[in-house]
Amino acid sequence: MDQRIQAAVNEIGAVLLGKERQVRLALCCLLSGGHLLIEDLLGMGKTTLAHALARVFGLDFNRIQFTSDLLPADILGVSIFDQQSGRFSFHPGPIFRQMILADEINRTTPKTQSALLEAMEEGQVTVEGETRRLPSPFFVIATQNPVSLAGTFPLPESQLDRFLMRIGIGYPDPRAERQLLETAGERDRGELVRQHLNVNDLVEMRKAAASVSLSPQLLDYIQRLIARTRDSDDFHFGLSPRGGIAVVRATRTWALMEGRQHAIPEDVQAVLPAVVEHRLRSGSDGEGRSGNALAQRLLSEVDVF
Amino acid sequence: MDVNYQIPRLALLWVLAALLLVILPGMLRLPLWILLLVLGCMGWRLLIFAGRASYPGKLVKALIVFTALPLTVLQFRTQGVGLDAAVCLLILGVVFKLLEMQYKRDIVIVIVLAYVLTMIGFIYSQTIPSGLHAVLAVAVITGALVSLNRDNARNNFRNNARLAAQLVLQSIPLTLALFILVPRIAPLWTMPLPVPSSTTGVTDEMTPGDISSLGRSAELAFRVSFDGEAPSHDRLYWRGLVLDFFDGRTWHRSGSTFLDYGMIRRYPSENRGVPQGDPVAYDVIMEPTQQTWVYGMQLAEVTAGEIVQDRNYSLHTATPITQRLRYQLRSWSAFHTDLELPRALRSRALQMPEEDSNTQSAALARELRAASADDMDYVTRVLRHYREQPFFYTLNPPLLGEASIDEFLFQTREGFCEHYAGSFVYLMRAVGIPARVVVGYHGGEYNRFEDYTMVYQYNAHAWAEVWFEGEGWVRFDPTGAVAPERISQGVEAVFANQPGFMEDSGFSMMRFRDTQWLNTLRLRLDAIDYAWNRWVVSYDQDLQLEFLEDLFGENARSSLLWALGMSTALIFSVAAFFLLRGGQRQLRDPATRGYLALAADLAAMGLPRRTGEGPLDYCARVSAERPELAESMQSVTMLYVQLCYGEQGVGSEQLRQEFRMTLQTLRLRVLSRARRAGLVAVSAFSRQR
Numbered sequence: 001m002d003q004r005i006q007a008a009v010n011e012i013g014a015v016l017l018g019k020e021r022q023v024r025l026a027l028c029c030l031l032s033g034g035h036l037l038i039e040d041l042l043g044m045g046k047t048t049l050a051h052a053l054a055r056v057f058g059l060d061f062n063r064i065q066f067t068s069d070l071l072p073a074d075i076l077g078v079s080i081f082d083q084q085s086g087r088f089s090f091h092p093g094p095i096f097r098q099m100i101l102a103d104e105i106n107r108t109t110p111k112t113q114s115a116l117l118e119a120m121e122e123g124q125v126t127v128e129g130e131t132r133r134l135p136s137p138f139f140v141i142a143t144q145n146p147v148s149l150a151g152t153f154p155l156p157e158s159q160l161d162r163f164l165m166r167i168g169i170g171y172p173d174p175r176a177e178r179q180l181l182e183t184a185g186e187r188d189r190g191e192l193v194r195q196h197l198n199v200n201d202l203v204e205m206r207k208a209a210a211s212v213s214l215s216p217q218l219l220d221y222i223q224r225l226i227a228r229t230r231d232s233d234d235f236h237f238g239l240s241p242r243g244g245i246a247v248v249r250a251t252r253t254w255a256l257m258e259g260r261q262h263a264i265p266e267d268v269q270a271v272l273p274a275v276v277e278h279r280l281r282s283g284s285d286g287e288g289r290s291g292n293a294l295a296q297r298l299l300s301e302v303d304v305f
Numbered sequence: 306m307d308v309n310y311q312i313p314r315l316a317l318l319w320v321l322a323a324l325l326l327v328i329l330p331g332m333l334r335l336p337l338w339i340l341l342l343v344l345g346c347m348g349w350r351l352l353i354f355a356g357r358a359s360y361p362g363k364l365v366k367a368l369i370v371f372t373a374l375p376l377t378v379l380q381f382r383t384q385g386v387g388l389d390a391a392v393c394l395l396i397l398g399v400v401f402k403l404l405e406m407q408y409k410r411d412i413v414i415v416i417v418l419a420y421v422l423t424m425i426g427f428i429y430s431q432t433i434p435s436g437l438h439a440v441l442a443v444a445v446i447t448g449a450l451v452s453l454n455r456d457n458a459r460n461n462f463r464n465n466a467r468l469a470a471q472l473v474l475q476s477i478p479l480t481l482a483l484f485i486l487v488p489r490i491a492p493l494w495t496m497p498l499p500v501p502s503s504t505t506g507v508t509d510e511m512t513p514g515d516i517s518s519l520g521r522s523a524e525l526a527f528r529v530s531f532d533g534e535a536p537s538h539d540r541l542y543w544r545g546l547v548l549d550f551f552d553g554r555t556w557h558r559s560g561s562t563f564l565d566y567g568m569i570r571r572y573p574s575e576n577r578g579v580p581q582g583d584p585v586a587y588d589v590i591m592e593p594t595q596q597t598w599v600y601g602m603q604l605a606e607v608t609a610g611e612i613v614q615d616r617n618y619s620l621h622t623a624t625p626i627t628q629r630l631r632y633q634l635r636s637w638s639a640f641h642t643d644l645e646l647p648r649a650l651r652s653r654a655l656q657m658p659e660e661d662s663n664t665q666s667a668a669l670a671r672e673l674r675a676a677s678a679d680d681m682d683y684v685t686r687v688l689r690h691y692r693e694q695p696f697f698y699t700l701n702p703p704l705l706g707e708a709s710i711d712e713f714l715f716q717t718r719e720g721f722c723e724h725y726a727g728s729f730v731y732l733m734r735a736v737g738i739p740a741r742v743v744v745g746y747h748g749g750e751y752n753r754f755e756d757y758t759m760v761y762q763y764n765a766h767a768w769a770e771v772w773f774e775g776e777g778w779v780r781f782d783p784t785g786a787v788a789p790e791r792i793s794q795g796v797e798a799v800f801a802n803q804p805g806f807m808e809d810s811g812f813s814m815m816r817f818r819d820t821q822w823l824n825t826l827r828l829r830l831d832a833i834d835y836a837w838n839r840w841v842v843s844y845d846q847d848l849q850l851e852f853l854e855d856l857f858g859e860n861a862r863s864s865l866l867w868a869l870g871m872s873t874a875l876i877f878s879v880a881a882f883f884l885l886r887g888g889q890r891q892l893r894d895p896a897t898r899g900y901l902a903l904a905a906d907l908a909a910m911g912l913p914r915r916t917g918e919g920p921l922d923y924c925a926r927v928s929a930e931r932p933e934l935a936e937s938m939q940s941v942t943m944l945y946v947q948l949c950y951g952e953q954g955v956g957s958e959q960l961r962q963e964f965r966m967t968l969q970t971l972r973l974r975v976l977s978r979a980r981r982a983g984l985v986a987v988s989a990f991s992r993q994r
Contacts, residue, residue, distance in 0.1 A: 213950075213952040215949060215950045215951070217894075217897070217949050217950060218950050233455065261952055262946075262950050262951045263950065264919060264921060264950045265919035265920065265950075266919040266920075266922055269917075269919060269922075300915070300916060300917045301916060301917065302916075302917055303916050304917060304918065304919050304920070305897055305900075305901060
């Protein structure tokens with residue numbers, strides 16, 4: 001299992017150069033069964049990463065490019081009157097796939113964004129009064145531009161909360177950059193990614209993660225972290241219980257990916273920024289949009305013991 | 306500046322509440338239209354917030370200001386540029402500011418002004434309730450500040466109130482230290498305080514009926530605490546003014562430069578009294594009277610306070626007493642005063658009214674004098690006359706006509722102390738014996754809770770002083786001849802059931818003094834008030850020095866700044882300790898304790914564990930910095946992680962043992978030689994046990 005995860009990391013790493021940590025986080029997110037939000041500037045490789053992730057799991061996936069005129073029906077599907085049979089027949093939208101790559105999700109209107117809401121949380125969609133189950137597993141990997149860019153609709157907090165992790169990618173380091181420039185022109189490297197994991201791995205991983213042991217000391221640590229977000233004036237509001245559960249989920253998977261059957265504080269610290277930053281807001285920032293660097297501060301202020 | 310800034314609703318409500326709280330107590334002193342203006346401005350502000358009204362335009366603002374300004378001037382024109390007018394203008398300024406409060410900085414100005422208004426309250430009142438009110442006001446204003454600056458989901462009434470209360474409570478130790486230790490500097494200028502027109506207490510003239518009307522009042526006159534044993538009740542003659550001019554009906558002070566404070570200051574009178582024996586020292590806190598004289602026991606010497614003594618041994622202040630006044634005296638009970646009576650004083654002490662219709666009295670005086678051997682015998686005969694004739698001591702004497710002395714001595718024969726003192730002095734003067742009336746207080750109630758004596762207005766008294774060759778002035782109290790219990794037990798004992806006594810005091814607690822627990826409660830409350838006045842309100846440079854000398858001995862003055870710095874540092878370090886410690890620390894398991902001890906050892910080596918650094922990260926850092934420790938550090942860390950975070954059941958006794966051993970070895974390597982020896986000793990000791 002470990003080897004296959006490592007192989008998957010390497011496989012994606014060959015596409016997204018020098019970003020092993022981000023790749024591991026993204027894998028951790030999907031292995032925990034959570035939805036992933038990738039946020040960064042244009043052209044940083046968000047879509048490449050998403051593509052590579054989809055391919056490495058060999059999942060049946062669909063890419064939806066979100067635009068400002070996209071409507072909920074464009075995603076969920078519509079019923080169309082069939083003249084031959086004389087009945088309405090449902091034409092499922094692109095969402096009925098195991099993995100959705102929601103590209104530039106914040107380019108679309110809140111109405112369409114919220115169409116994803118039920119899908120992400122419940123694994124089902126309701127179209128024209130009829131509830132339909134989505135395939136299982138069901139993942140959403142969304143990419144978005146930083147909100148300050150023009151022509152974007154910031155995701156509402158309720159929507160953000162449904163992503164297990166939000167990761168950024170960042171500029172490549174000089175060595176990776178050089179390699180990138182040298183091989184420039186080989187279009188669509190994402191297509192080269194081979195499948196290393198499958199649906200069974202996902203199920204197995206989820207089962208194994210559930211048995212990762214969390215010692216009382218570790219839970220104390222997580223609780224202290226959560227309490228800090230609620231008590232301190234540095235934060236506009238505290239972490240919700242769902243946020244706390246998300247931290248534990250990701251921590252378990254991360255420990256497993258590290259080859260351990262027990263979680264240690266370093267696991268929490270590895271996943272915490274990705275898991276909580278989009279759920280927090282700085283206390284001094286009334287209508288603030290992001291919790292950048294807040295998690296790092298949280299980690300440096302709350303002691304492990 | 307953010308043009309879209311909206312003052313938060315909660316902050317606005319807090320500010321309005323704070324302003325109301327600060328302004329309302331002062332409202333009693335201010336005219337009604339100002340109250341209406343204040344409420345009007347607050348209402349307008351609320352309407353602005355609700356979107357029902359707009360901010361006033363330039364014209365309206367100008368109109369309001371230029372109407373209110375002349376109105377204020379008009380209102381206070383009789384008092385000139387006084388404190389009231391200034392306070393009034395400040396209040397108006399604050400409430401007008403409410404109307405143009407748009408940005409955060411405006412509301413901050415209002416909040417700061419509210420703090421200033423709280424301080425101004427102390428100019429008017431320095432009682433315990435006003436102190437508590439100020440603390441409450443500060444808490445509410447702080448609440449407004451918290452609510453203005455806290456911009457998140459925790460911004461609700463309860464959280465803000467709690468934080469404000471916390472801040473106020475936390476500031477108390479520092480406040481106390483500053484109060485006690487900051488050098489007291491005399492004010493550079495004095496505030497022209499408005500003088501209430503009505504005076505209280507004993508006045509500087511005495512007409513029959515004056516003092517008995519004081520008997521209706523149970524208000525406090527002054528409080529005295531003696532150094533050591535208090536003198537017995539019958540010796541508590543609180544001497545006030547000497548009244549030596551009689552116009553046939555009323556006794557006055559004879560006008561004289563003797564009585565001018567400045568003159569006495571510049572030319573202190575000679576011919577002081579000759580004290581005998583040991584003095585008793587005492588400390589007086591006097592209620593405001595709006596008068597310029599104070600009380601003490603004859604023969605007094607001023608030991609502290611801005612007080613002078615005039616030629617008649619009365620005590621004076623420079624300005625009317627508008628606030629509680631504290632002074633210290635010492636008095637001798639045995640003394641001689643004015644063994645040589647100057648001619649001017651003698652003629653004053655013999656003055657008789659120009660149109661004297663008290664013929665019967667004069668005749669009585671001559672008759673009694675003729676029967677007496679000498680002046681002293683005559684005095685005894687006069688006193689016996691009061692005692693043996695049917696004279697009554699009463700709080701409700703009948704009114705007297707033109708020849709008041711005659712009417713009293715021969716017809717009504719019912720009187721209060723002023724009747725007895727006045728007629729007695731008249732009888733002395735009628736036969737050429739120098740005598741004068743003295744007004745003041747007699748007696749007082751002892752409060753055992755704080756060891757002091759309370760003197761009330763109903764303790765007001767009048768008595769006489771007669772001058773004898775070779776003796777000087779001698780005090781005689783003709784009231785004592787009529788009602789001896791008045792002198793020995795006090796006026797309360799005599800009049801407790803007489804109508805009129807303490808009548809003006811309504812439901813004063815004094816009236817329930819017979820109920821044991823109520824009386825105890827009354828004495829306790831008064832004791833608290835007294836302690837407050839003695840130690841807080843009148844805490845000045847002298848008291849501060851005295852207090853510090855008690856603490857630090859002789860060179861208190863030089864240690865003052867030292868003490869100030871130390872206590873401030875102490876308070877801040879206690880605060881810092883609690884802040885940095887980061888709140889609660891629960892008891893840890895032995896493994897973590899051992900691990901943290903190792904971290905402490907490594908910190909001594911210059912490799913401290915960072916806050917929030919996990920064991921593996923720390924191990925990696927230590928290994929990188931100190932490769933020679935890497936191996937054992939890694940094994941300790943792995944064992945610790947197993948123990949602390951490993952799967953349940955793995956933390957067996959064997960693992961614990963192994964961890965202890967490895968830890969011990971590593972610590973021994975890390976430790977300095979001296980501490981290593983200590984650790985070996987400790988572990989050897991624990992092994993033996």
